[in-house]
Amino acid sequence: xxxxxxxxxxxxxxxxxxxxxxxxxxxxxxxxxxxxxxxxxxxxxxxxxxxxxxxxxxxxxxxxxxxxxxxxxxxxxxxxxxxxxxxxxxxxxxxxxxxxxxxxxxxxxxxxxxxxxxxxxxxxxxxxxxxxxxxxxxxxxxxxxxxxxxxxxxxxxxxxxxxxxxxxxxxxxxxxxxxxxxxxxxxxxxxxxxxxxxxxxxxxxxxxxxxxxxxxxxxxxxxxxxxxxxxxxxxxxxxxxxxxxxxxxxxxxxxxxxxxxxxxxxxxxxxxxxxxxxxxxxxxxxxxxxxxxxxxxxxxxxxxxxxxx
Amino acid sequence: xxxxxxxxxxxxxxxxxxxxxxxxxxxxxxxxxxxxxxxxxxxxxxxxxxxxxxxxxxxxxxxxxxxxxxxxxxxxxxxxxxxxxxxxxxxxxxxxxxxxxxxxxxxxxxxxxxxxxxxxxxxxxxxxxxxxxxxxxxxxxxxxxxxxxxxxxxxxxxxxxxxxxxxxxxxxxxxxxxxxxxxxxxxxxxxxxxxxxxxxxxxxxxxxxxxxxxxxxxxxxxxxxxxxxxxxxxxxxxxxxxxxxxxxxxxxxxxxxxxxxxxxxxxxxxxxxxxxxxxxxxxxxxxxxxxxxxxxxxxxxxxxxxxxxxxxxxxxxxxxxxxxxxxxxxxxxxxxxxxxxxxxxxxxxxxxxxxxxxxxxxxxxxxxxxxxxxxxxxxxxxxxxxxxxxxxxxxxxxxxxxxxxxxxxxxxxxxxxxxxxxxxxxxxxxxxxxxxxxxxxxxxxxxxxxxx
Numbered sequence: 001x002x003x004x005x006x007x008x009x010x011x012x013x014x015x016x017x018x019x020x021x022x023x024x025x026x027x028x029x030x031x032x033x034x035x036x037x038x039x040x041x042x043x044x045x046x047x048x049x050x051x052x053x054x055x056x057x058x059x060x061x062x063x064x065x066x067x068x069x070x071x072x073x074x075x076x077x078x079x080x081x082x083x084x085x086x087x088x089x090x091x092x093x094x095x096x097x098x099x100x101x102x103x104x105x106x107x108x109x110x111x112x113x114x115x116x117x118x119x120x121x122x123x124x125x126x127x128x129x130x131x132x133x134x135x136x137x138x139x140x141x142x143x144x145x146x147x148x149x150x151x152x153x154x155x156x157x158x159x160x161x162x163x164x165x166x167x168x169x170x171x172x173x174x175x176x177x178x179x180x181x182x183x184x185x186x187x188x189x190x191x192x193x194x195x196x197x198x199x200x201x202x203x204x205x206x207x208x209x210x211x212x213x214x215x216x217x218x219x220x221x222x223x224x225x226x227x228x229x230x231x232x233x234x235x236x237x238x239x240x241x242x243x244x245x246x247x248x249x250x251x252x253x254x255x256x257x258x259x260x261x262x263x264x265x266x267x268x269x270x271x272x273x274x275x276x277x278x279x280x281x282x283x284x285x286x287x288x289x290x291x292x293x294x295x296x297x298x299x300x301x302x303x304x305x306x307x308x309x
Numbered sequence: 310x311x312x313x314x315x316x317x318x319x320x321x322x323x324x325x326x327x328x329x330x331x332x333x334x335x336x337x338x339x340x341x342x343x344x345x346x347x348x349x350x351x352x353x354x355x356x357x358x359x360x361x362x363x364x365x366x367x368x369x370x371x372x373x374x375x376x377x378x379x380x381x382x383x384x385x386x387x388x389x390x391x392x393x394x395x396x397x398x399x400x401x402x403x404x405x406x407x408x409x410x411x412x413x414x415x416x417x418x419x420x421x422x423x424x425x426x427x428x429x430x431x432x433x434x435x436x437x438x439x440x441x442x443x444x445x446x447x448x449x450x451x452x453x454x455x456x457x458x459x460x461x462x463x464x465x466x467x468x469x470x471x472x473x474x475x476x477x478x479x480x481x482x483x484x485x486x487x488x489x490x491x492x493x494x495x496x497x498x499x500x501x502x503x504x505x506x507x508x509x510x511x512x513x514x515x516x517x518x519x520x521x522x523x524x525x526x527x528x529x530x531x532x533x534x535x536x537x538x539x540x541x542x543x544x545x546x547x548x549x550x551x552x553x554x555x556x557x558x559x560x561x562x563x564x565x566x567x568x569x570x571x572x573x574x575x576x577x578x579x580x581x582x583x584x585x586x587x588x589x590x591x592x593x594x595x596x597x598x599x600x601x602x603x604x605x606x607x608x609x610x611x612x613x614x615x616x617x618x619x620x621x622x623x624x625x626x627x628x629x630x631x632x633x634x635x636x637x638x639x640x641x642x643x644x645x646x647x648x649x650x651x652x653x654x655x656x657x658x659x660x661x662x663x664x665x666x667x668x669x670x671x672x673x674x675x676x677x678x679x680x681x682x683x684x685x686x687x688x689x690x691x692x693x694x695x696x697x698x699x700x701x702x703x704x705x706x707x708x709x710x711x712x713x714x715x716x717x718x719x720x721x722x723x724x725x726x727x728x729x730x731x732x733x734x735x736x737x738x739x740x741x742x743x744x745x746x747x748x749x750x751x752x753x754x755x756x757x758x759x760x761x
Binding site: 043050057076125128130133138144155158162163182215218243244245267268270274282285291296303 | 341435444639693696703706724731738739741
């Protein structure tokens with residue numbers, strides 16, 4: 001009954017209601033009206049406070065990012081609430097003029113997009129093969145893939161760094177992408193295989209009867225049917241890579257480093273670098289936030305499913 | 310190529326009868342080849358970048374820092390002897406024990422509460438939002454929030470405001486006295502009159518060193534004290550902005566220092582206490598005749614409360630766990646909320662009809678029915694908490710990094726961050742892998758069961 005079941009829901013049942021979407025089940029109660037009113041008042045108050053607590057740190061980052069270095073050094077961002085004249089876009093203009101940060105932002109895009117497309121493509125192919133094609137050792141290999149779900153990226157850092165060093169991939173965008181793809185694959189294959197496996201056999205048989213080759217069946221039937229799972233996977237993988245710092249910290253050099261690493265290197269002088277760090281952090285947030293609001297449902301499902309990682 | 314070669318053998322043996330069979334076999338073989346092509350990219354990548362590295366790390370963990378000397382399990386025993394690594398293990402344990410419990414509890418509470426309001430969707434959206442944020446950004450956000458200076462860090466601003474609301478803040482931390490002002494003491498207090506006074510004689514207590522904007526807004530010009538009953542006096546700022554005035558005397562432009570605690574001390578015992586008014590005046594009435602010392606206790610001069618040192622060595626781990634809660638509570642809440650929505654309403658209604666209270670329903674029906682979901686949330690969180698890296702790496706300031714280290718950050722520092730002991734680093738990464746395995750097996754089992 002968790003979110004994961006949603007992602008795995010077979011395509012044939014797609015009309016069924018989704019359990020995961022945040023929704024308000026309106027429930028009539030048989031209680032005293034006053035008690036109900038008071039109770040719900042208290043509940044509302046608690047939830048409003050909690051929501052405010054959750055918004056405050058983000059608001060703090062946003063307002064800090066628009067205040068001058070001097071303002072940030074002398075008092076807190078909340079003074080901008082009563083004195084909005086403190087706010088300006090100067091930090092952001094300075095940020096974009098700083099070629100290092102702009103380049104790092106571009107690197108983040110260059111890493112995240114291919115890493116997402118590759119994981120989805122490779123995992124979809126493999127997922128289909130594991131679900132519907134027959135080849136020797138299929139189940140054993142899939143079991144290994146499931147086992148690889150556990151492997152934390154930390155264990156790969158050192159060996160892969162040596163490997164990449166030997167073949168000249170260390171310190172390149174391609175190296176970072178490859179590492180992300182490899183460590184994204186076990187979960188991606190696992191998810192897609194399980195989803196594809198629930199496509200009704202008759203649909204595939206019918207397509208084969210019509211003379212469809214495997215490639216045709218894969219691209220014309222399986223991929224479209226798998227769209228919900230693929231969308232969730234793509235969003236999860238994209239966010240994972242976009243937000244990554246650890247992998248790029250090791251595998252990228254100063255030319256290929258993404259935004260997270262570029263900002264991390266400024267953390268040492270946190271106090272004096274707020275003028276770069278706050279707008280930089282906000283910049284790195286914008287894309288995930290857009291994804292979040294644009295694809296709320298797939299986002300929630302993707303994150304839920306991916307949490308198994 | 311091998312397939313084609315092998316494929317010829319059966320045809321040679323049964324050339325005619327097997328013609329149809331042969332065509333089918335060939336089709337099958339083609340399909341197999343295709344299948345292998347489908348999985349090949351994945352298998353190659355996984356083999357080279359995941360399987361091989363795991364084996365390599367296991368092997369590497371058995372060698373010393375340089376990688377030349379086989380040391381057996383020495384790196385693993387080192388994990389439990391090296392103080393810095395032990396600290397990381399201790400911190401990781403705290404993380405794993407505290408964070409998942411708090412998150413599951415918080416998630417359950419909020420999931421139940423949101424069921425009762427109409428704007429649940431908006432609320433869930435707000436709490437889920439941090440899941441989109443990178444740990445780096447979350448780290449920067451909380452470095453800002455945890456800033457110790459209450460003028461800049463929002464958390465300490467709140468803490469100090471709350472503290473000062475309950476306890477009057479000391480008003481004059483910088484105040485001091487001039488030489489030969491008749492007051493003795495040191496900066497930070499207490500101050501007392503050098504000579505004793507008797508009831509009927511006035512006392513004037515002149516201070517300097519209080520910045521004009523540090524004098525309370527309600528302070529009024531001080532008046533030279535008059536005699537009368539008891540001991541009357543004035544505490545004032547013996548300083549005229551812009552110059553002028555006489556030192557040691559109350560001049561018209563000089564302001565009183567309101568809110569000071571003043572004590573009349575007789576034979577080492579406090580005989581009376583007074584608080585200065587807006588013009589700095591105070592008066593002890595009804596004192597028995599005798600020699601008194603007028604004293605200003607240190608509480609008037611104590612340094613102001615500066616809030617909590619969130620990122621100091623003592624609190625850095627709880628503080629980072631707090632940031633982690635901010636990120637993950639939405640996850641726990643939404644997952645538990647989905648489980649909650651699946652609980653049959655009939656069971657709850659029936660219990661309500663039977664007169665069960667909301668508390669009983671929650672404890673006896675909701676929680677037991679939710680147990681599977683709660684377990685999943687908990688286990689998932691344990692896995693993720695075990696691997697926490699970025700947040701610790703970002704939030705802990707350099708000097709307390711050592712205090713805040715968890716396994717993943719320690720592994721990083723040992724291997725790459727100056728430690729340069731790849732043997733110990735590999736052992737730590739293998740340990741990390743081993744720790745995650747049981748939780749992972751649980752989740753995969755459950756995942757598979759949910760499909761069948």
